[in-house]
Amino acid sequence: MPAGVFKETYLADMALLRYPIHKAALIAGLAIALLFPVLAGSYGIDQAVALLVFFIGAMGLNIVTGLAGQISLAQGALMGIGAYTVAHLALxxxxxxxxxxxxAIMTAAVGFVLGLPSFRLKGYYLAMASIAVQAILEYMFKTWIDPHQGISIPYNTKIITGIYLGKGLALYYLVLGATLAAALFAANIGRSGIGRAMKAVRDNDVSASVVGINVTRTKALAFALGSLYAGLAGGLYALANPSIGWGAFTLDTSIEYLAMVLVGGPGRLVWGSLLGALTIHTGWSLLAGAFAANAAIKYMVLGGLIAIFVVLEPDGLIGILRRAKEYFRLWPFRY
Amino acid sequence: MVKESIVMGVLYSVLALGFNLVYRVSKSINLAHPEIALVAAYAALVASMQGLGFFLAALIASFIGFGIGILLERGVARPLLGRPPVALIAATLGVFYLLRGVAIEATGSYWSGGSLGDFGTVYRIGAVVFTGSDIAALAVALVALGLVIGIHRFTRLGVAMRAVAENPYGAAGYGLPVRRLTALSWGFAGLLGALGGLAFGLKAGVSPGIDSYVLKALAASLLAGLDSIAGIVVGGFVLSFTEQFGDYFLHNYLPGFGEVAAFIVMLVVLLLKPYGFFGTERIERL
Incomplete structure (x- = not known):
């Protein structure tokens, strides 16, 4: 907390919007999000929908990695479970x-099961377990669920009261609504008892168990919540695309999600994930469009960003922004 | 099938030992290891395509592997000292992508892969048939394995490295250059990755999929226990036999089972015996 800012009541300290910047950012963000389709064309709307979908998935991984401190490389495959569940139900x-x-609920159930090994494993062991899970799920997608690399989702299941939800404004506002609900939920996890338990487990699980936190349950819950978000993202992905294939749910997707969390700001569920998704997903689309960049450059940029942020700036972009804000808040004085 | 299991077992051991050496000094997993193998194998491929001869190509690959190992320690592992082990995993994952991008960009038209030379002769030992490239791969892998295990077991340098892995503070108290020895461990891990990648290239040709085999070797590492050294051979063989025989018996029901066998082994080991056959259990205190 910056010097000279005091919260005098418990309610003020626990409020959803604690600082003026929260209000300003929320108003600006909402205005941009609501007015965006008026200003942008259909390409822009497609990009925005993809961004929001990845934003939801990144928030889920941020609960697991940023709040509970467990690294997971299975977010891509979990997103696939959500998408395939929707596709098969639609069929x-x-x-x-x-x-x-x-x-989303199906994915949360799978994620809960995946989180159960965490009663024995921690840290890097869990990371390896999640790599194994990602590989096994990918294999299942390829062999059983989607052997032909592509399931198309029936057109008429995306229509409700005569409006086609899979395209344009209807899709955008539906996804935006889901995103806002997910973001509010995530922000409330962060400031409730569950979120504080997760932070305690992240900082030191042995001392967390000493003060009476059920470490296993907290970790499994973090995984279940993270998977719920992944499943929601996958379902919306299936809604936004006429057909889905397993190529979208590989280890590369999982690493991309991890990059979003680490670059945006681990532990800052809403704004950190949004910044991460903006940088990694939309930033990449713009870069690819501007320089006709290929896969090699994508690997280099993404990998370099992950490594640099983990080593030099563990708080992510949001940490940089916060320092900038604090610098200018009382500028030209230091405190 | 038996031959395939034996060759793959040795190759997995070499690759997995690289994970273990890093784990011993840095207490975390080096996820950039697969790409070290890939980069080194491609360096050898490009060198031999330029007509430098096999031994020179192998030397170049080893130097590249060793160098990347040292650079990783200096650039990534040392700044992350004292941070949770997860940080090193994430950072080396970034290096994984970085090296892959560099490899694609630098190799250009060679990226589609190629063969490291022709070793056409066929050898028979009893009923088991080895091709020339199998023998070459085995030779490289055994040299790498013998070199690193031998150094660790029989030389003063090896004793010093074991001491640093066991207890860096104590080792520093005895005047050992802890930083240099840690870097050297990473260098050896890189060297093992390079030679493992090279052996893989000799056996099956250099291709963009080499790194996925190295990721599977992580299962061998876990089987043996992440901090064991000689036990790694057991892990490698168990993994390769499971893979080959599992695929043989199950491929009618589960096509392509060999591809995921390693990951299933990994999951089972993690659940039943997270410290592996030969690893030491960690006891945590506050």
């Missing part, structure tokens, strides 16, 4: 608005 004629929550 049986279930409307997507019903299928997406079901897909």
């Amino acid at each position: 049986h004629g279930v409307n997507v608005l019903v299928a997406i929550p079901l897909g």
